[in-house]
Amino acid sequence: MKTVSENRAFGGVQGVYTHASDVCGGDMTFGLFLPEEAEQGAVPLVWYLSGLTCTHENAMVKAGAQRWAADHGLALVFPDTSPRGPGVADDPAYDLGQGAGFYVNATEAPWAPHFRMWDYVTEELPRVLFNAFPLDEERQSITGHSMGGHGALTIAMSLPGRFRSVSAFAPIANPTQSDWGRKQLTAYLGADTAKWAAHDATLLMKKRGFDGPMLIDQGASDQFIDLLRPEALAEAIAAHRQGAVFRMQKGYDHSYFFVATFMEHHMGFHAAALNV
Amino acid sequence: MKTVSENRAFGGVQGVYTHASDVCGGDMTFGLFLPEEAEQGAVPLVWYLSGLTCTHENAMVKAGAQRWAADHGLALVFPDTSPRGPGVADDPAYDLGQGAGFYVNATEAPWAPHFRMWDYVTEELPRVLFNAFPLDEERQSITGHSMGGHGALTIAMSLPGRFRSVSAFAPIANPTQSDWGRKQLTAYLGADTAKWAAHDATLLMKKRGFDGPMLIDQGASDQFIDLLRPEALAEAIAAHRQGAVFRMQKGYDHSYFFVATFMEHHMGFHAAALNV
Numbered sequence: 124m125k126t127v128s129e130n131r132a133f134g135g136v137q138g139v140y141t142h143a144s145d146v147c148g149g150d151m152t153f154g155l156f157l158p159e160e161a162e163q164g165a166v167p168l169v170w171y172l173s174g175l176t177c178t179h180e181n182a183m184v185k186a187g188a189q190r191w192a193a194d195h196g197l198a199l200v201f202p203d204t205s206p207r208g209p210g211v212a213d214d215p216a217y218d219l220g221q222g223a224g225f226y227v228n229a230t231e232a233p234w235a236p237h238f239r240m241w242d243y244v245t246e247e248l249p250r251v252l253f254n255a256f257p258l259d260e261e262r263q264s265i266t267g268h269s270m271g272g273h274g275a276l277t278i279a280m281s282l283p284g285r286f287r288s289v290s291a292f293a294p295i296a297n298p299t300q301s302d303w304g305r306k307q308l309t310a311y312l313g314a315d316t317a318k319w320a321a322h323d324a325t326l327l328m329k330k331r332g333f334d335g336p337m338l339i340d341q342g343a344s345d346q347f348i349d350l351l352r353p354e355a356l357a358e359a360i361a362a363h364r365q366g367a368v369f370r371m372q373k374g375y376d377h378s379y380f381f382v383a384t385f386m387e388h389h390m391g392f393h394a395a396a397l398n399v
Numbered sequence: 400m401k402t403v404s405e406n407r408a409f410g411g412v413q414g415v416y417t418h419a420s421d422v423c424g425g426d427m428t429f430g431l432f433l434p435e436e437a438e439q440g441a442v443p444l445v446w447y448l449s450g451l452t453c454t455h456e457n458a459m460v461k462a463g464a465q466r467w468a469a470d471h472g473l474a475l476v477f478p479d480t481s482p483r484g485p486g487v488a489d490d491p492a493y494d495l496g497q498g499a500g501f502y503v504n505a506t507e508a509p510w511a512p513h514f515r516m517w518d519y520v521t522e523e524l525p526r527v528l529f530n531a532f533p534l535d536e537e538r539q540s541i542t543g544h545s546m547g548g549h550g551a552l553t554i555a556m557s558l559p560g561r562f563r564s565v566s567a568f569a570p571i572a573n574p575t576q577s578d579w580g581r582k583q584l585t586a587y588l589g590a591d592t593a594k595w596a597a598h599d600a601t602l603l604m605k606k607r608g609f610d611g612p613m614l615i616d617q618g619a620s621d622q623f624i625d626l627l628r629p630e631a632l633a634e635a636i637a638a639h640r641q642g643a644v645f646r647m648q649k650g651y652d653h654s655y656f657f658v659a660t661f662m663e664h665h666m667g668f669h670a671a672a673l674n675v
């Protein structure tokens with residue numbers, strides 16, 4: 124693992140690291156914020172999964188999360204959203220290929236060799252992190268924005284016991300019924316829609332839900348709201364009797380200004396679930 | 400004036416606007432955060448001047464200032480750091496020309512026709528702002544980072560009564576004695592060093608100081624600290640008996656992570672001076 128940069132931030136350290144990924148077949152980069160408390164011992168970890176077009180960097184510099192993570196003594200990891208590089212398949216569209224991994228393991232050409240973001244985020248990167256940094260594997264929570272909110276919700280519901288709490292900012296909530304989903308799931312997983320169900324937060328909510336607290340914020344003026352389908356997830360939450368807070372925020376759009384505005388609440392929510 | 404974007408943020412609005420600038424001879428872009436209180440009437444205004452290579456956007460998305468401005472009911476303006484465009488002189492170096500206006504009125508070729516950032520920030524942009532937005536001209540404060548800290552300090556000391564308080568993050572504190580200064584002041588103002596004195600915070604501090612509270616943060620691990628010369632300004636503050644808080648922050652570098660870390664204190668400091 125190679126250190127790209129380390130900057131003092133809010134009493135802790137904001138680092139960027141690159142490592143060779145067997146799962147993705149190439150180098151992967153992530154950001155990791157460690158609070159001051161990590162100098163004394165293992166700290167809880169919150170995962171932040173980013174959206175379409177993002178790298179590890181966008182939320183790290185724009186979401187304002189470190190301030191609140193530092194307040195609560197939480198570490199934050201910012202993974203990349205796909206494999207990258209000249210040897211990795213890509214597509215001219217912003218919403219497919221590099222920057223658009225959708226947190227699935229691709230089975231179809233040309234994506235299958237590298238696009239294994241599900242395994243990367245749920246298996247390989249955790250091992251890298253827990254081996255190298257003072258992080259408490261028993262205390263993890265997860266959040267994300269847009270495509271990353273989709274990743275956070277689907278991963279949290281699929282791995283019971285892994286995460287104490289889950290939250291999302293404007294998640295892609297029902298991708299099997301949206302152009303943000305059908306296109307990518309077809310490309311990565313093939314045309315058999317039965318294989319898509321494991322990657323749809325609304326379907327997972329109907330089937331099993333999440334065994335912990337859940338917080339979702341959605342901007343009422345989100346320019347992509349028709350693609351996100353929050354109404355499908357809200358209905359499923361209510362129908363499943365899932366313990367959750369679903370907030371429709373008047374006036375807010377899909378931008379990082381929206382994410383940053385409500386980050387304080389999300390970090391406080393996870394801190395409470397993580398008993399810090 | 401043209402609205403480039405407006406995003407709901409922290410209960411207020413983060414806007415970006417472009418206007419025709421007579422002073423700079425072309426279009427200029429700025430960011431303006433208006434807190435929720437601006438819906439009810441005029442609010443105090445804090446100026447944030449940015450550093451080398453920055454546009455209006457960097458601090459607007461990375462400094463995390465809106466959270467605290469919203470808390471205190473403050474507006475924030477983020478001007479650009481120079482005139483821009485194909486018809487505007489430039490230099491291949493990152494620290495001269497576009498993105499490096501140094502908050503002076505250039506008198507030398509090829510810079511003189513457009514590079515008039517002093518007049519832009521102190522005269523033209525204030526008129527644009529106070530005419531178009533609910534801002535209280537009697538309640539202004541100013542801050543900035545690096546070259547922008549230089550701008551904030553020199554402007555605040557040169558316009559007594561204009562600003563209630565001044566702060567700076569890692570300012571270029573003594574440009575007449577630094578390679579961040581001598582090069583640019585020679586290019587913009589010519590070789591007569593007598594003309595440079597009005598644009599050196601240390602020299603202005605020795606001569607007149609500031610008639611209000613002053614707060615300066617400097618990272619002790621700043622990679623540019625030898626170019627910034629904080630020791631010269633600290634000495635001048637003490638010698639002048641200027642009321643000020645000068646903080647050398649151990650472990651912090653020159654990045655926006657440093658700026659974001661201490662932004663809460665700076666906004667609280669200005670809010671106190673602005674009686675909000």
